[in-house]
Amino acid sequence: MKNISNLTVGRELKNRASVGQAVHHSLVMAYRSLLKMRRTPEQFFDVMLQPILFTLMFTYIFGGAISGNVHNYLPIIIPGILVQTVIGTSVISGVQLREDMDKGVFDRFKSLPIARIAALAGALLADTVRYTIATTLTFLMGYLMGYRPDGGLGHVVIAALFVIGCSWAISWIFAFFGVVGRTASSVQGISMLILFPLTFLSNAFVPVETMPDWLQWLAKINPVSHMITAVRDLTNAGTMGQDFALSLIGAAVIVAIFAPLTVRVYMRRA
Amino acid sequence: MKRLYQTVPTGCDWAVEAQGLVKTFGDHRAVDGVHLKVRTGTIYAVLGPNGAGKTTTIRMLTTLLRPDDGSARIFGYDVVKESHIVRQLIGVTGQYASVDESLSAIENLVIFSRLLGMGRKEARQRAEELLEEFSLTEAANRPLKNFSGGMRRRLDLAASLIAQPPLIFLDEPTTGLDPRTRNQMWETIRKLVNHGSTVLLTTQYLQEADELADRIAVIDRGKVVAEGTADELKASVGNSSLQLKIQHSYDMERARQIVEQVLKVRSNTSTETGRITAPMTEADRVTDLLIALREAGIHLAELSVQKPTLDEVFLTITGHGVKKDTAVDSSSAVEEVRV
Ligand SMILES: Nc1ncnc2c1ncn2[C@@H]1O[C@H](COP(=O)(O)OP(=O)(O)O)[C@@H](O)[C@H]1O
Ligand SMILES: [Mg+2]
Numbered sequence: 001m002k003n004i005s006n007l008t009v010g011r012e013l014k015n016r017a018s019v020g021q022a023v024h025h026s027l028v029m030a031y032r033s034l035l036k037m038r039r040t041p042e043q044f045f046d047v048m049l050q051p052i053l054f055t056l057m058f059t060y061i062f063g064g065a066i067s068g069n070v071h072n073y074l075p076i077i078i079p080g081i082l083v084q085t086v087i088g089t090s091v092i093s094g095v096q097l098r099e100d101m102d103k104g105v106f107d108r109f110k111s112l113p114i115a116r117i118a119a120l121a122g123a124l125l126a127d128t129v130r131y132t133i134a135t136t137l138t139f140l141m142g143y144l145m146g147y148r149p150d151g152g153l154g155h156v157v158i159a160a161l162f163v164i165g166c167s168w169a170i171s172w173i174f175a176f177f178g179v180v181g182r183t184a185s186s187v188q189g190i191s192m193l194i195l196f197p198l199t200f201l202s203n204a205f206v207p208v209e210t211m212p213d214w215l216q217w218l219a220k221i222n223p224v225s226h227m228i229t230a231v232r233d234l235t236n237a238g239t240m241g242q243d244f245a246l247s248l249i250g251a252a253v254i255v256a257i258f259a260p261l262t263v264r265v266y267m268r269r270a
Numbered sequence: 271m272k273r274l275y276q277t278v279p280t281g282c283d284w285a286v287e288a289q290g291l292v293k294t295f296g297d298h299r300a301v302d303g304v305h306l307k308v309r310t311g312t313i314y315a316v317l318g319p320n321g322a323g324k325t326t327t328i329r330m331l332t333t334l335l336r337p338d339d340g341s342a343r344i345f346g347y348d349v350v351k352e353s354h355i356v357r358q359l360i361g362v363t364g365q366y367a368s369v370d371e372s373l374s375a376i377e378n379l380v381i382f383s384r385l386l387g388m389g390r391k392e393a394r395q396r397a398e399e400l401l402e403e404f405s406l407t408e409a410a411n412r413p414l415k416n417f418s419g420g421m422r423r424r425l426d427l428a429a430s431l432i433a434q435p436p437l438i439f440l441d442e443p444t445t446g447l448d449p450r451t452r453n454q455m456w457e458t459i460r461k462l463v464n465h466g467s468t469v470l471l472t473t474q475y476l477q478e479a480d481e482l483a484d485r486i487a488v489i490d491r492g493k494v495v496a497e498g499t500a501d502e503l504k505a506s507v508g509n510s511s512l513q514l515k516i517q518h519s520y521d522m523e524r525a526r527q528i529v530e531q532v533l534k535v536r537s538n539t540s541t542e543t544g545r546i547t548a549p550m551t552e553a554d555r556v557t558d559l560l561i562a563l564r565e566a567g568i569h570l571a572e573l574s575v576q577k578p579t580l581d582e583v584f585l586t587i588t589g590h591g592v593k594k595d596t597a598v599d600s601s602s603a604v605e606e607v608r609v
Contacts, residue, residue: 013347013355021387028384032370035381039372039413108368108429111332113357114385268336 022115029109029122037129047092047130048137051085055141062205071146078142079159079231080204083224085138086131086167087199091191093127094174098184101266117263120179124171131164151238159234162244166227169251172258179265198224223250282345285310285437285468286331290340293326300326302492303340308470308485310345310436313463315483316472319584323492324472325365328441331470332362344437361430365441365472367422368429369414375401375425376410379432386433400428404458420451427458438462440471444478456482476583480504488587496587505551506586512550512559515572519544525568532559538585549586550575 017025037043059077063070100106100123109119139147139156149156174191181187201218202225208216219225223246230243286308293301301323308314316324329335331342333353342349344356362368369378379397388396401407404424414422423443430438443459444452459482463469473479479486480500488496488503496503512533516525522541529537529548533555537548550556563570 013358015352015354017354024387025385028381031384032373032381035377036370036372103371104364104366104368105370106368107334107364108362108382109385110334111357111360111362111368112382112385113354118385 017113017115022117022121025114025118026121026125029118030125031122033123033126034129037126044130044133047089047133050088051081051134051137052141054081054085055138055145058205059145066206074142074145074147075149075232075236076207077205078138078147079235080202080228082135082138082159082163083228083231084199084204086134086163087170087224088195089130089134090127090167090171091174091188091195092130093124093171094176094178094181094191095184095188096127097123097175097178098181098187101179116267117259120175120262120266121259124168124175127171128164128168131167132160135160135163149235151235155234155238158240159231162234162247163227163231166247166251169254172255172262176258176262176265179262198222202228204228223247226250283310284308284343285312285345286314286342286470288327288331288340288342291327291330291337291342292339293323293330293335294338299492301330301337304489304492304494306331306342306487306494308468310468311463311466312484313459313469313471313482315479315486316470316489317474317476317479317486317583318472318489319474322489324489325441326492327489328362328364328439328470328472332360332439333357334362358433359436361433361435361438363423363427363430363438363440363443365445367426369422369425371414374411374413375406375417378414378425379429382429383432396432400431404428420447420454423447423451423455424458427455431462435467437468437470440469442472442474445474452478476503477577488583490584490588496583503583506583510550511576512548512556513572513574513576514546514548514570516544516546517569517571521568522546524566525563528562528566528568529559532562536585544571547576 055078058081059070059073062077063073067073067076097120106119139160151159173194174187177190178187181190201215202222203219204224208219208225211219226243227247230241230247233239233241233243284307286306288304288306291301291304291306292299304323304327306314306316306327316327318324326335330337331344331349333349333356336350345359347355347359349356369375370381373381376394376397379400380393383393383396384390398407398410401410404427406421406425406428409417409421414425417425427440427443440459444455447455456478459469459471471482483500485497485499486503487494496506514525514529516522519541522539522544526537526539526546529546533548533550535549535551537546539546
């Protein structure tokens with residue numbers, strides 16, 4: 001009964017895609033997203049504008065008040081803005097996923113014998129292009145404004161990869177909202193609601209010590225603060241400490257929880 | 271051509287076996303206990319009006335939707351428990367094109383081919399082959415935004431044939447196509463089966479099912495209300511239907527009674543247009559009918575014979591007509607097909 005011999009399936013039929021296949025499928029899906037990005041380069045405007053605008057604005061607004069002058073503020077603010085901007089960019093992933101999933105082509109992806117995670121993982125992987133653009137521009141702006149990281153170029157590169165990696169992990173949270181949400185705008189709304197407290201209730205712009213006690217407590221346990229500290233350690237001192245390790249563990253935990261959860265919901269929803 | 275299609279999978283008589291499939295949306299049972307059995311190597315049509323549950327049934331059979339109850343097997347593999355295997359055996363062309371609008375035709379096909387495990391070169395070759403086969407080579411690099419409905423349909427079908435699946439699902443493959451494109455699509459579907467594939471398609475047009483299918487299931491309100499070959503179904507309706515236009519509307523009721531008495535069938539009466547439509551099993555009886563009408567002093571304005579429409583099949587099988595908009599649809603289809 002189950003002896004189906006046909007041209008396509010000369011091999012034995014398996015009821016699961018292997019890990020190797022899953023990676024291959026995800027890479028093809030990432031390639032698809034990149035092709036689509038190339039078709040609509042307009043979508044990169046906000047990704048490019050935000051680092052330029054924020055770096056200029058925050059540095060000149062807070063610089064004098066917090067560090068006495070703009071130059072001394074740069075080592076504090078550039079890592080802060082970097083993390084804030086790149087995580088902010090990962091919100092777009094969820095919104096775009098929602099828009100993409102409403103299109104007919106997702107029915108085809110679902111009907112193909114590919115790993116279920118591929119459509120999601122591929123899209124999120126391609127989005128690292130966005131994070132890379134935001135990261136590069138933020139460091140570039142910092143450089144133009146006179147920021148010379150003491151950690152050296154090598155550590156700046158490590159910091160960049162670290163931020164891109166962590167943001168990719170965090171994008172799974174927004175992907176989850178993207179899959180759960182009804183419309184793209186509701187996904188955007190919920191994500192922003194989470195994003196703002198997460199990035200502003202941190203040590204991104206001001207030393208935590210200047211905050212009231214309860215806020216200090218919040219800012220200190222905020223994972224984003226740990227990420228920012230880790231980046232400052234890397235770029236300003238060239239060291240990798242506890243914050244670096246904690247952030248990476250946090251990122252791994254997020255992926256471990258949200259990736260399977262998101263795939264599950266994605267499969268459930270017709 | 272030979273390379274494009276799949277040979278018959280041997281060793282399995284039934285391509286599709288569905289038992290008691292149920293899908294509920296809210297408190298609305300869109301599919302309400304559907305049984306289907308499709309023999310390997312045949313064309314099977316699921317015929318029904320808009321909203322009958324055709325798409326929902328197909329989505330369950332193609333692993334896109336989980337049945338609330340019942341079970342289905344594709345070549346013996348369970349659509350829920352062995353979904354990944356099932357996906358390796360089917361090609362799906364949905365009611366709405368499932369291709370990427372922002373990419374070109376060739377990019378679409380290459381990506382699907384790569385996902386199906388082909389190498390870069392092989393994928394490109396396969397994509398070109400399929401574009402050629404579906405006369406899309408000229409448009410290969412154009413964005414889909416400028417594609418006509420027919421081109422989109424063809425690309426969508428091409429995409430579901432990449433892996434040469436032994437079973438192909440086509441959800442309303444010709445709805446909205448002009449008669450010429452529709453005929454081309456019919457040709458393509460026949461070719462698929464000649465090369466050994468099994469095809470399950472849905473349609474709103476009896477003519478289409480008649481033209482293509484070995485067997486037909488008529489589905490209404492989520493239930494299979496009739497099943498059989500086209501000839502069997504048509505025999506239950508009459509091979510064609512008689513349409514009478516009565517001159518005076520006050521004669522309508524009497525005329526209807528005479529029609530039903532003489533032809534011994536149920537009729538469909540429209541008072542606004544003054545038309546009576548009735549299935550015609552034996553052409554001979556029409557003579558009797560005309561004589562009876564003359565004797566009763568009822569004057570006819572018009573008389574015509576039509577191929578049965580879905581409306582009549584439905585009326586006969588279910589005792590109620592199909593929804594108005596679909597009825598219009600199906601009768602206009604008759605006209606187009608006859609052209
Ligand atoms: N996702 C859905 N949510 C709610 N109702 C649905 C959904 N899909 C289909 N339906 C309803 O189920 C019924 C059957 O739909 P469908 O299977 O698309 O019919 P067909 O393909 O025969 O036109 C319709 O009444 C439709 O409104
Ligand atoms: Mg439908």
